[in-house]
Amino acid sequence: MDSNRVSPSCRQGEAQRIAARSDAEAVAQWLAEFRASPQTLRAYRREAERLLLWLEPQGRGLAQLRRYDLDAFESFLAAPMPEERWIGPPRPRHAPDWRPFRGPLSPASRRQSLVILQGLFAWLVEAGWVEHNPFRLMRDKRRRLDNRQAGIERYLERPLWEWLWQWLERPLSDESDGRQRYAWQRRRTLFGFAYLLAPRLSEMATAEMGDFFEREGRWWWRVVGKGGKVARIPVPADMLALLGEWRTVLGLVALPRPGEEGPVLRGLDGCRGLGDNQLYRLIRDTFREAAEALKAEAGEPAMAQVARLRAATPHWLRHTALTHQAQAGVELRYLASTARHARLDTTARYLHTEDEEWHRQQSAHGLPGRAGESV
Template sequence: MRDEASMALTVLDTQVPAMPDHDGLAMPGVSRAVAGDGVRISARTDVKAVAAWLREFQTSPQTWRAYRKEAERLLLWLECRGETLASVRRETLDAFERFLADPQPASRWVGPSRPRAAPDWRPFRQPLSAASRRQALVILQGMFAWLVEAGWVEHNPFRLMRDKRRRMDNRREGVERYLERALWQRFWAWLQTPPASEATNAQRYRWARRRFLFGFAYLLAPRLSEMATAQMGDFIQREGRWWWQVVGKGDKLAHVPVPPDMLSLLVDWRETLGLAPHPQPGDATPLLRALDGRRGVGDNQLYRLIRETFQLGYRALDDLPDARRAPLRHATPHWLRHTALTHQAQAGVELRYLARTARHARLDTTARYLHAEAEEWHRQLAHHRLVEADTSDDGTL
């Protein structure tokens, strides 16, 4: 078994831990021979080739992390099989997709969220859903296309997938991973409950931060990376109305209306930090802050904070049947965004405005948050009964 400290996947000039060695996992990247004359990148291993591909996305940190995650899983899986990127065939993709649905042995591949440098870090938090598997294949298809152009591999096996359109383009009818309104209301009421009078200053700070974080996520539907990089000066006032300006996917600048509840939360949060009620233009200080009240909070810390709060809420709402509060056990930060957009749609926000809040490039992506048609369908189908209601004509034969 290799020493855990030596288990690292070097990507984009950073040491990215692979995972602790339980079954003789070799370091990815060492098995590939020196590149031949046809290679158009200065790479000598699969890992270095993937790092070159990832550098194309280094100006978009969220995209870079998402792509690294999928490429890393593939490289680790191939290494366990004694294969390289060049050895991937059409049937390899089917085996990999099955693996994504059920990574085994689970003790080696699956674990809770941990810092990447931790010895018990794992590539998966849970098996991937069908939608997540499709997304992984989409990302890896793009990676292979780039590697073909770079001369690192001879072919793109994804092009041989006869049912590629179904695999790549199929979408679920609607968003399913969100908290129903009744559960959210109970959860939010719990979040609103202040600490006991004997609570320490640190406990009061944590409570205020959780309250602001979840209110921010619910009212403005930001992505996790957008919350981590948000600054005080991103809240701006124009002609008496407050807006949140955000640079999202694709480095696109957008402005989202700030509702009254959000402005109240911001004022409360700034009071906790000892600041004036409203931020000044150009204030580049972090919106969400560490316990010292000054430093920002990174993506991973935010992820853990949100997951931890959901777990605490699950335990606190023990008066509810387990089936009703169970979603809190499984909820992730992205559930917050889904919850926010779904509830906005249910509140009657028009699709065109919902799409602008979500900052979706396509309306059909936003339309997945509209559940009204499904509800009406359900209501009408309820009239279809095994035994018809009594009428003046009993229909007796």
């Protein structure tokens, strides 16, 4: 990325309200506004960096971005070419084989990218770094940029989740060594934690044993979420049992002690914590392994479910947890507290009751002579 590219408005001496000498420095100042929320910061940095890298070979900066460029950029997000330059496996940012994409972005991910970049340009306009926000000229701006309209689709339906959990529960063979048994128990704990408490990936990575505590006979999980907000989440009996089994493997007593130090999820040495990238790879590798197992077991009839598992990312587990809680009848206000959403309409995206009722009523409309048949 050419961090020295200077905005034309800066060179022309126009009103500038930030101390920046290049696009990269201006973007860095925007990103600094989100330093209290590491997960948001990482997501916003990724999208801004992709845009700067896309502009670089064109010899242009942010101030030269125009409305007609946005369609080309969205097409690029859908198919970054050439693949060898843009797409690669997870690597540290400064590794020689690092790439900005893991693969083409889905429509939802492209929409989210545009939402983030719209916010970036709104800030840059206020900062006097660029003259206008090209995203405001998009005719279908509402459809593209309102990311709260559609319901949640990236989750595992209950039958698929139940199969996945039963697969995770399958005991190891008698020939398995201690390392394999440790990894098996850790994987169960990781997926159980994600499903039962609906944490974000970064929240699992930073979870400490002492964050689980008891008050008046009830167990809670204390979590610091987005924006540094502290919340507490009820810990169900299944999570407490799973945590106890994991702690036994670690050589600890079954229940956490007040103020106990040490990460919940740990490396193979049983001591050090796992970072976001390590957890991401563990979950993705598990989804891929499960997909191959389901394909081998069920074959062609299960290929749609196999594809879902192959596409699943760690955040699907949070979506799955919240969707299943909504389907189980958890009230919206409690669901919003578990999700730690600032707006109820964000949480309402996990409610699929309207879709179910719509589909039920629509089934009464059919062709003559075929009443009662279902698809």
